[in-house]
Amino acid sequence: MEIAILSGKRSKDPNTRVGSCIVNEKNRIVGIGYNGLPNGLNDDEFPWGNTGDYLNTKYPFVCHAELNAILNSTSISLENCKIYTALFPCNECSKVIIQSGIREVIYLSDKHHDDDIFIASRMLLDRAGVNYRKLETTIDKMELSYNEENV
Ligand SMILES: Nc1nc(=O)n([C@H]2C[C@H](O)[C@@H](COP(=O)(O)O)O2)cc1CO
Numbered sequence: 001m002e003i004a005i006l007s008g009k010r011s012k013d014p015n016t017r018v019g020s021c022i023v024n025e026k027n028r029i030v031g032i033g034y035n036g037l038p039n040g041l042n043d044d045e046f047p048w049g050n051t052g053d054y055l056n057t058k059y060p061f062v063c064h065a066e067l068n069a070i071l072n073s074t075s076i077s078l079e080n081c082k083i084y085t086a087l088f089p090c091n092e093c094s095k096v097i098i099q100s101g102i103r104e105v106i107y108l109s110d111k112h113h114d115d116d117i118f119i120a121s122r123m124l125l126d127r128a129g130v131n132y133r134k135l136e137t138t139i140d141k142m143e144l145s146y147n148e149e150n151v
């Protein structure tokens with residue numbers, strides 16, 4: 001999950017930076033992603049707002065962290081993999097998760113739990129037999145340092 005969160009730090013979304021990290025059955029990382037525009041699109045030429053006219057928001061344009069982690073995957077097959085993701089996946093990402101063969105979703109936040117999108121998401125995951133659980137941890141924060149004395 002720390003790798004997922006760290007990846008999310010690269011997102012240009014000013015409001016919500018989500019990261020995801022996929023591991024295989026041996027817990028080896030096989031894909032990482034964060035929410036951002038599709039490849040080659042300029043972050044400065046698209047809106048990043050989240051209110052107002054749909055076309056003036058980020059929503060029609062941004063790729064979610066989970067989608068990017070799957071598409072960036074180094075593995076041909078993601079059968080039986082797990083995805084660690086900072087936010088519970090939306091219904092669109094849940095469809096992609098199911099199709100990819102991922103069998104478990106471990107999330108940090110489920111802050112939109114009662115929105116239709118996430119109700120649909122759970123319906124999809126439940127019916128497909130994809131397990132999901134909130135990460136249980138006592139860790140409050142992670143610290144990184146560029147000070148070479150800390151290596
Ligand atoms: N699971 C998710 N993975 C994601 O990558 N996202 C992204 C899409 C947007 O860029 C941002 C949500 O923006 P906002 O509605 O909190 O301002 O997080 C959102 C969710 C929640 O469905």
Ligand SMILES: [Zn+2]
Binds near residue numbers: 090091092
């Ligand atoms: Zn999504």
